[in-house]
Structure formats: C-alpha cells, structure tokens
Amino acid sequence: MPELPEVETMVRGIRDAVEGHSITDFRRCPCACKPIATQPEMDEIRELVVDRTITKVWRRAKRVVLELEDGSAFVIEPRMTGLMLLSDPPDIEHLRFQWELQRGTKSHSVWFWDRRGLGTLKYFDKEQLAYVLGETFLGPDALDMTLPLWKQQLAKTTREIKIALLDQKLVAGIGNLYASEILHRAKISPKTPANRISTTRIKRLAECTDAILRTAIKYEGSTLGDGTYRNALNQDGSYQNEHRVYAREKLTCPDCETGVIKRIVQAQRSTFYCPRCQSR
DNA sequence: ATTAATGTTCAGAA
C-alpha cells in the first residue's frame, strides 16, 4: 500500500536507529509465510553484510534503501502491505526479515513485516544499485518534479492522466490513493489525455502534487480502514482525515459542496473524483 | 461464496 509519503515516513521513522549502526545479524524470520528470498541467497547476503555499517537510509520512489559503507544496499519494496518497523509488529506471523544492529554496546533490531507478502527485498552492490534505481526503470521522483519536467513527461503519452500518474517511469512515487487526491485538488479530470492538459493545469498539477505529498508526509501518511499502513512504531498516520475524494464515493465534494463524488474504474483500479470540480 | 484492497510485472492482443 505505501506510496511515497508512507515510504518516506518509514525511512524517517527508522533512520536514527539504523544509520551509523553495524549489522550483527541478518535473517529471515521463522514464520510460516512463503519466503521471499531463497536460503542460498540469504546465506550469501548474510555473509556480505554482517559486521558492515549501514551509513544511509533513504527513499527512491516507493522503495526503502539501506545503504552500507561500501555503497551496496538493501532495497525494500513494501508494495501493498509491507512495513519497516522498530517495534510492535501488528502480528508475529508476518514478520519477514530481521536486521540485528549494534552501536557501541547497545543493540536492537529492525524488521520488515508484510502481511500479504507481495513486498520484495533485494541486496545489490554499488553498481547494480545505481542501475536498478536509475532511469531505466524509474522516472524522476515526484518530489523532484519541476514545471518543465512535468510538461516534458506528460507530452510523452496520450493515456488518461490518472493512469499516466501511476506510471512509475513517467513520475515515480505516486500511487492510486494520491493520484485521485492530487487530481481533485488540481481540478483536472482523471480522464483527460495527459498530453492534452493545458499549461495552466499542468502548473496546478505540479503545485498540488508537491503540496499534497509534503503535507501527507507531515501527517505520517494515510492509514486506511484496514489499518495496514503504520509508521515505524506501528502507529497510525493521519492524512486519511484530510482525504477529499479517495474512498468517498457518493459523499458531497468538500470543495464545491455541490458535486457528488464518483467512483470510476481506470486500468482496473478505482478512481475517485468530483465531476463538478473536475469537468476537464 | 464473492469481491476488492494504497503495487508491480508479465504475457498476449489490439
């Protein structure tokens, strides 16, 4: 589930407890879940990382990067239900990986927890890392977008803007929830072909993307009804209280107070919007 | 029993 704001929250939540710490052990948790890495891989990785220091914790799009002193790194993609946690996992059955860390005489652990198990964890050397996080697979980070970049990227496709916003090669970090929220605030119809959006609207899109993502980070992301997403201490985020359209079908639009929020399906995924505010 | 869920990827078709 996590999109850019939730992943950024995870990164900030674990940063102080991870940066500058050395790895004393890295293991797969003894859960009954289907493993997302094979044992030979695990042994190999463990060999390479034990006694190394994690120097940087950062985010690229919707991925968490734990970078070691030699430039190699763990790249964790939480996908739908993955969480990076320092404590209090929602349950112990779905803990997947554990890093045992140490600084001085103090030691503690960081976990990757994932209920559905769609998340991935990989370990790359410095060169591979640059490649897998580079422009071959990912467009510019949503927080690094500028007006000229938006123009350039949107000109590349005729797809409906809502669908284009989910294309990580066009712009990286936006997911299904924030795509609806961003387009609503920018007053752009989700059905508008990306390459036919006026400059005025692109400008609004740029501003609203930035504003919404930054605000959502401030609120530590969105925790929905199923409560899947939580911060590093297993606490709820609060941006869900600020949602204007997402999962609010049939409710009155909080902006125009006249339109009724509609749910449509685009590329097999729900889009929520106000037909009155977002007529084109 | 069925459906949908904040994500990504792949195959095959249009």
Added chain:
DNA sequence: TTTCTGAACATTAA
C-alpha cells in the same frame, strides 16, 4: 511502438 487487458503474486475483511 504504444496501449490495453487479464492474470498472477498472498492475504484479509467486508
């Protein structure tokens, strides 16, 4: 070449 569709991954809850 680009775009679209459906299925797949695994799990839970309405």
